[in-house]
Structure formats: structure tokens, C-alpha cells
Amino acid sequence: MRLTKLIYTTLFFIAAGTLNTVAQDKKTTEKKTEEKKTEEKAVTEEIEVVRPYKPVLAEAVKLRRSPDLNDVKTYKAKFNYSLTGRKLELNSDINKLQAQQLAAEKETELINNYVKGAFGSASTTLAEAYINIGRDEALQAGAFFKHFGQSGSLNKQSANQQQLSAFGRSIGDLVTLSGRLNFQRNGLYFYGIDKANPTLNPNPEQQALSFLEAEGELVNKFTNDPDALSYAAKLNGYVWSDKFEAKESSIVLNGYLNKRISSLNLGLAASAEFGSTKDALTSVGNNLLRLNPYIKLQTNGVKINAGINFVQEFGTVSSTRIFPAVTADFTLIPDYLEIFGEVKGDVNRNSLKQLTDENPFLNSNIFIKNTIEKLSISGGIKGTGGPGFGYKARFYHKRIEDMPLFVNNFSSFNKFDVIYDFGTMKLTGIEGELSVQVSDALKWTGKLNFENYKPAAETQSWFKPQLRLSSDLMYAITKKISLNAAVALQDESKAKVYTAAPASPYLIPDLANETVVTVKGFVDLGVGATYKINNKFSAFGRVNNLLNTKYSKYLHYEAIGMNIFGGVSYSF
Numbered sequence: 001m002r003l004t005k006l007i008y009t010t011l012f013f014i015a016a017g018t019l020n021t022v023a024q025d026k027k028t029t030e031k032k033t034e035e036k037k038t039e040e041k042a043v044t045e046e047i048e049v050v051r052p053y054k055p056v057l058a059e060a061v062k063l064r065r066s067p068d069l070n071d072v073k074t075y076k077a078k079f080n081y082s083l084t085g086r087k088l089e090l091n092s093d094i095n096k097l098q099a100q101q102l103a104a105e106k107e108t109e110l111i112n113n114y115v116k117g118a119f120g121s122a123s124t125t126l127a128e129a130y131i132n133i134g135r136d137e138a139l140q141a142g143a144f145f146k147h148f149g150q151s152g153s154l155n156k157q158s159a160n161q162q163q164l165s166a167f168g169r170s171i172g173d174l175v176t177l178s179g180r181l182n183f184q185r186n187g188l189y190f191y192g193i194d195k196a197n198p199t200l201n202p203n204p205e206q207q208a209l210s211f212l213e214a215e216g217e218l219v220n221k222f223t224n225d226p227d228a229l230s231y232a233a234k235l236n237g238y239v240w241s242d243k244f245e246a247k248e249s250s251i252v253l254n255g256y257l258n259k260r261i262s263s264l265n266l267g268l269a270a271s272a273e274f275g276s277t278k279d280a281l282t283s284v285g286n287n288l289l290r291l292n293p294y295i296k297l298q299t300n301g302v303k304i305n306a307g308i309n310f311v312q313e314f315g316t317v318s319s320t321r322i323f324p325a326v327t328a329d330f331t332l333i334p335d336y337l338e339i340f341g342e343v344k345g346d347v348n349r350n351s352l353k354q355l356t357d358e359n360p361f362l363n364s365n366i367f368i369k370n371t372i373e374k375l376s377i378s379g380g381i382k383g384t385g386g387p388g389f390g391y392k393a394r395f396y397h398k399r400i401e402d403m404p405l406f407v408n409n410f411s412s413f414n415k416f417d418v419i420y421d422f423g424t425m426k427l428t429g430i431e432g433e434l435s436v437q438v439s440d441a442l443k444w445t446g447k448l449n450f451e452n453y454k455p456a457a458e459t460q461s462w463f464k465p466q467l468r469l470s471s472d473l474m475y476a477i478t479k480k481i482s483l484n485a486a487v488a489l490q491d492e493s494k495a496k497v498y499t500a501a502p503a504s505p506y507l508i509p510d511l512a513n514e515t516v517v518t519v520k521g522f523v524d525l526g527v528g529a530t531y532k533i534n535n536k537f538s539a540f541g542r543v544n545n546l547l548n549t550k551y552s553k554y555l556h557y558e559a560i561g562m563n564i565f566g567g568v569s570y571s572f
Contacts (some may be wrong), residue, residue, distance in 0.1 A: 015564045050509070108567065110135055111535065113572045118540070120565025123151040123158075137503045141168040152560035156189035156204040172221075179216040185209070188360055192414030192556035201414055209356055213238040225260070230267075234257040240353045244364050250275040265296035273349055275315075281365045285315030288349055288370075292325055301331030311347045313370065321347060330444040333383070340394075341379035347372055350404055355418060359406050359463075359554060363415035367485045367505070372401040374424060380431075388437035406554065410498040414556055419506050423456025440474040457508050460494040460516060463554060467491035469519075480532045485525070495555040522551030524559075541566030 118126040118384075125147065132142035144167075149160030165178040189204040217234040233255050251274045258267035269292040277284045294307025309323040321394040323345025331338045348371045356362055380394025402420040409415045429451035437443045449468045453461035469489040476482040500513040528542035541564070548562040 011240060020174045031466040063296075088548050109535075113518040114569055114571040116567060116569040118565050118567025120563060122560055122563035123149070124563055124565040125149045125160075126565065126567060134324075138171040139169070142166070145387045149561055150563065152558075154191055154193060154558065155201075156191045156206075157558075157560065158191070159186070159188040161186050174221060176219045176221060177217070178219075180214075181194055182211075182215075184211040184213075186356075186360060190361055190412075190414045192361065192554075193558070194413055194556055204414070207360070208243040209240070209360060210242075211238060211240050211353060226262050228260045230256075230260070238353070240351075242352075242356075244280070245280045246364060246366070248277045249273070250351065250353075263297060263299040265295065265298070266294075268293050275349060275351060277352055277368045279365045282367060283370045286317075286349055286351075286368060286370065287315040288347060294325065301334065303327075303329040309344065309346060313347060317370070321345075323375075335384055337381065337383045339379070339381050342376070344376050345373055346376075355404065359416055361414065361554065361557060363409050363412065363417050369402055369404075371403055371420075374399045374401055386557055388439075390433075390435040392433040393431070395430050396428070400427060401426050401456075402458075403461070405458065405464075406463055408497045408498070408555055410501050412496075415555065419458075421456050421458050421461070422508055425456040425461070426454040426495055430454045444472070445473045446471040458496075459509065459511070460496070462496050463493050463519070465491040465493040465521065482530045482532075483527070484529070487526075488524045490521050490553075493519045494520050497555070517555060519552055519555055522549050522559075523547060524549060524551070536571055538571070539566070540569065 069405045112132045116128040127147040129145045144165045146163045151158040162185045165182045169178040186209040191204045215236040219232040230259040254271045273288040275286040289312040291310040296305045305327045307325045309325040311321045313319045326343045329340045376398045378396035382392040384390050401424045406416045432448045434446045447470050471487050473485045495517045497515050525546045526544045530540045532538045543564050545562045
């Protein structure tokens with residue numbers, strides 16, 4: 001048995017070796033060898049191995065069982081249908097995208113209230129507070145309080161001011177209502193000293209000026225209707241008094257009506273002013289009625305307003321006057337250059353409130369008389385020079401009748417009377433303004449006024465300087481530290497001093513009984529700094545009259561010298 005297996009195995013290997021030998025093909029090639037003296041042919045044999053055949057079958061051939069091609073029976077699937085009646089909508093409009101609602105964000109902390117307090121040299125005290133109700137822009141209400149007091153080195157060189165105000169505003173669908181209440185008090189002494197006779201005022205009198213004001217306003221909301229009708233009304237009233245016997249009251253009613261017709265506007269502005277001024281020896285009823293009908297054109301960079309100003313005085317004095325009221329603005333380069341002009345006239349109602357705001361050292365029994373601005377012509381340019389830069393320059397010429405002027409009283413040199421330049425004086429002036437804001441950290445503003453007075457009857461326009469310059473600078477060094485500075489420059493002015501008692505009532509000057517005194521010009525520089533401790537607390541300090549200039553705006557009244565104060569503010 002084993003012999004048989006051995007014989008079969010031997011035959012299998014012999015057959016396999018024979019097949020492998022047959023699978024090799026022999027090829028003969030002739031190759032040229034390098035050139036020799038005699039050509040020789042070399043025969044080489046190359047054997048090419050042919051791999052075993054491996055068939056590749058298609059996927060269909062790999063089926064284990066062939067399909068029956070004679071089976072022609074049709075298979076029908078069973079379906080269940082449920083038909084719902086719907087109307088075919090033909091809507092070719094583009095559907096609007098629905099905004100996705102964002103997650104509710106935490107409201108930022110609103111800080112619009114603050115309190116501030118400070119003290120320093122020259123007995124300086126400062127207290128200030130502001131309160132507002134909150135976020136609602138359609139309903140706003142708040143209050144403001146301020147106290148500031150200082151004392152100088154002269155006898156009774158002391159002054160203090162207080163202000164308390166409350167306001168409210170409601171914005172409705174059709175109209176906006178607003179109102180405010182305001183109380184002001186100014187306490188001071190008649191501390192003026194004549195340096196030639198310093199003992200003339202050993203015990204200065206005390207003065208206290210009180211002012212209470214109420215105001216309400218109604219304005220309709222603006223609409224884009226080209227034929228809209230606009231209207232507004234405002235009522236203002238106040239009472240004023242001093243420590244002695246002077247009293248004043250005023251009620252002013254203003255109305256405005258405008259009809260828009262495309263680019264044209266037809267309108268009427270009207271006002272009625274009722275004033276009464278009383279003192280121990282004087283009583284004046286000073287009332288005005290103004291009517292200002294106008295036509296306004298506004299189109300393609302052109303704004304022209306043409307009308308008249310009808311003014312009726314009644315009360316102690318009765319007169320009727322009509323003045324032109326024309327303004328024009330032309331835009332040459334939008335946002336960069338605009339020219340403007342104005343021609344107008346008016347009656348300016350003088351009052352003790354207005355006069356004491358300018359000079360609080362007034363005498364008693366001041367005579368009140370209105371000033372007539374017969375003709376005022378002005379024109380100039382304004383615009384911007386790029387982001388953060390704005391400018392305005394204008395010239396003006398006015399013809400003014402009965403211009404009020406301050407003069408020292410003959411018997412009380414430290415009190416001022418009010419006289420009127422009898423006749424028509426001429427005033428020519430140039431005014432310039434610049435505003436530069438390099439960034440949120442640096443801002444500078446400046447204003448210049450140069451005026452030339454030509455009095456009517458007086459020899460000078462008393463206490464009216466020709467040149468006035470003011471400038472403010474704010475610079476934030478970091479987010480926490482900021483600096484500020486302010487400078488005021490004023491040219492010299494002239495004052496009239498009586499050498500004998502003037503005529504009463506005063507009409508025209510008597511040159512034989514008066515002399516002219518020069519009040520020197522001055523430069524007042526102030527600097528300050530603020531340090532923001534956090535979002536709630538800040539510390540600040542300021543130095544006024546840094547140059548310690550001994551100057552006077554009005555004769556015999558020297559300003560307080562250099563003074564320093566500082567304090568803390570809290571916001572909430």
C-alpha cells in the first residue's frame with residue numbers, strides 16, 4: 001500500500017515539473033557588442049514567465065441559481081389611498097423671513113443720577129445733585145439742585161448761589177407735553193472798595209435776589225405728511241424780588257402755527273408778554289404783542305424764510321412798529337460749507353431779572369425802558385471740515401435805540417444805575433466759533449467776539465469791552481484720569497464816574513460833571529482734573545484764577561484771587 005502511494009506521488013511531481021517547464025517561452029535576440037576589429041554576433045536567451053490564468057467573473061454569473069425566464073406572471077402590489085380635498089394656492093410672492101427671537105439679554109445697569117460735594121480755599125463749598133426717574137423715554141421726570149459759595153479776602157467779599165429745578169416730559173402719540181419749575185437765589189454783599197478812599201464802605205449792605213419760574217409747553221409730533229399742519233404753544237411765568245422793595249413779574253405766551261405745502265411752509269408765530277416792575281419810587285407796566293407771519297421755502301440746499309415782525313408796545317409806553325424778518329441759508333458743499341444771512345428788527349423788553357443776571361450790584365429804583373433794535377444785518381459761513389471739526393464765522397451790524405448801560409451811582413459808588421444811550425447807536429461786530437474733537441479723549445472749543453461801538457449821545461459804551469475770548473479744553477489721559485482747562489480773556493472797558501450829581505431824570509450826559517476811568521483787561525485761567533475710581537465714585541479738583549490776577553469786570557469790584565477746591569461725586 002505504501003509503495004502504491006509512493007509511486008503516485010512521484011508521478012504527480014514529475015508531471016507538475018513538466019508543465020512548469022512548458023509554460024516558459026524562449027526568445028532569442030541579437031545584441032551588438034562593442035566595436036571590435038572583427039564583428040561577432042552574441043546570442044542571448046530571455047525567458048518570459050506567464051502567470052497562471054485567473055478568470056474574473058461578473059456579478060450576475062455568480063448567482064447560485066439561474067432565473068426562470070419562462071415565468072411571465074405579473075405581480076400586482078396592493079395600495080391603500082386616502083384622498084384629502086385641498087385648494088390649490090397660487091402664491092408667487094416672496095415669503096418674508098421670520099426673525100428669530102433672541103435670547104433675553106440682561107439689561108445694562110442704568111446710571112443717570114449723581115450727587116457731588118466739594119470744599120476748598122476761599123471758603124469754597126459746592127453741593128450738587130441730579131435725579132431722573134429711569135429708562136422710559138416717553139415719560140421723563142427729574143430734579144436738579146446746586147449750591148456754590150465763596151468768600152474773598154476783602155471785607156464781605158462773599159457770594160453764594162442756589163438753584164433747585166424740577167422737570168417732566170411726556171411723549172404721546174400726537175403731542176409732546178413738557179414742563180419745569182425753577183427756583184434761583186443769589187446772595188451777595190455790596191463789597192465794592194474805592195482804592196483811593198478805602199474807608200468809604202466800612203459795612204457793606206447785604207443783597208439777596210430771588211427768582212421763581214414755571215413753564216409748560218405743548219408740541220405736536222412731526223410727521224412726513226407733505227401737507228402736515230404743525231402747532232406749538234408755550235406758557236412761561238416768573239416772579240422776581242430782591243432784599244429791598246424791588247419786585248417784578250412776567251407772563252409770556254408763545255404760539256406757533258405752520259402749514260406745510262410740499263416744499264413751501266406758511267406760518268404764523270405770535271407772542272404776548274405781560275411784565276410789571278415795581279420799586280419804592282418806580283412802577284412800570286411793560287407789555288408787548290408780536291405777530292410774525294412768514295413764508296418759508298426749503299428745497300435742494302436752499303432755505304429762505306421771509307416775513308414781517310409786527311410789534312405792539314402797550315402799558316407805560318405805547319407804540320407800534322413793523323420790522324423785516326428775513327433769513328436765508330444756502331448749502332454750497334453739503335456738511336462742509338453753508339452760507340447764511342439775516343435781516344431783522346425787534347423790540348427787546350428789558351427787565352430787572354435780565355439786568356441783574358449781567359450785573360447783580362444794581363441800585364434800587366431802576367428805571368425800566370425797552371430797547372429798539374431798529375435794524376440788524378448779519379451773515380457768515382458755517383459747516384464742518386471733516387469728522388470732529390466744526391466752525392462758524394459771522395459779521396453783524398446793528399442800529400440800536402436806547403441801549404442800556406451801567407454807571408456807578410454818584411452817592412453810592414458801590415451800586416450801579418442803569419442809563420440809556422439816548423438816540424441810535426451803531427454796533428459792528430465779528431464772531432467766530434471753532435470746535436475740534438480729535439477723539440473721545442480730546443476736545444477743544446473756542447469763541448471770539450470783536451465789537452466796535454459807536455455811541456449815540458454817550459462818549460463811550462460803558463463796561464462794553466471790544467474783545468472777548470473764551471476757550472475750553474478736555475483731555476482724557478486714560479479711562480480713569482481726565483484733565484480740563486478753561487480760559488477767559490477780556491479787553492479793557494471804560495467806566496463813567498460822576499463828579500457831581502447828574503440830572504434826574506437822566507437824558508443826556510453832562511461832560512462837565514463826569515470823568516472816564518479805564519477798567520483794565522484780564523486773563524482768567526482755570527484747570528481741573530478728574531479721577532474715576534470706579535463706575536460709582538469719582539474724585540475731582542479744580543484751580544480757579546490760576547494766575548491770581550487782580551481784575552474787575554465792574555469798577556470797584558475786584559474778583560476773588562486764586563482758589564483751589566476738590567471733592568467726590570457718586571453716581572447711581
